[in-house]
Amino acid sequence: MTRYCHTSTKYTWYFLQKVLVFSKNFIFFCLLCNSINAQFSDTLQFKYRDSKVLIVSKSSTDNEWEFENSLTDEKVNNNKMKMNFSVGNIHLNNNSIFTGVNSFSPIEYKTFNSMNMSFSIYLKSFEIKKEYLKLFLGVGVRKNKLDLNKQLLNISQDTILLHNSSTIQTSSISKSILSHHYFTIPVNFSWIPFPKKKPNIKTQIEVVNQFLMVGKSKFKYNENGLVRSEITKSDFFNNNYHLSGNLKFIWKNVGVFLQTNITQYSKLYKNLFTYSYGLTLCI
Secondary structure: OHHHHHHHHHHHHHHHHHHHHHHHHHHHHHHHHHHHHHHHHHHHOOHHHHOOOOOOOOOOOOOOOOHHHHHHHHHHHHOOOEEEEEEEEEEEEEOOHHHOOOEOOOOOOEEEEEEEEEEEEEEEEEEEEOOOEEEEEEEEEEEEEEEOOOOEEEEOOOOEEEEOOOOOOHHHEEEEEEEEEEEEEEEEEEEOOOOOOOOOEEEEEEEEEEEEEEEEEEEEEEEOOEEEEEEEEOOOOEOOEEEEEEEEEEEOOEEEEEEEEOOOOEOOOOOEEEEEEEEEEEO
């Protein structure tokens, strides 16, 4: 019983530590994205666009200073650029998540340390129904990271092998990561379900085109006091393109998301699907 309590306390402190690190990083990215968006918007506002020539007839009774209000309105309307940053846990699943949650057993990984991160800039927007329904088009990047739980990854012509090394002690292994980096083209439908009662609540459905840029395996271990690193770059039998679906619920600028791939993710494992969930920031 004493041993069980000690183990439980150990993992409780470990979980709290990870939550604090995650919260700190998310707050940092929130502030960074907000700062970048403000600076970028200011840069796009060229000085000559703030100047207008006003010709007023002497007999006119119009207020010659009303053009300042129109300038303010134009600045608001022209500032259509939006940014989004999302971070959360990623999981591997047998078949689509729509058929149920069933963990993918051929690849062993630490679910808590495996992350999905994305950053998108929406360059174009279309107003479909006043301000309640909009379509956004953008570009971005995404990273899927799996913590392989101190396993070695070997790749051959037609298979991936994960195993524990017989020559390296597990305690000397500090990192074993498999990650994939994607260039993305998101198509986002955003609407306000309760425009009169709760105008700050938004719902978004996003279809994301994902193009694989690079896959990377990084393995670190200590040998006789020296830190050694092995890096392998490959597609690891992942498709060069796949389509994902993303559902977001947002209050003001902060919300939650749930994402899964719609088309096939891997060429090696035909029944491999991913799903991820976490926090999202929209600016």
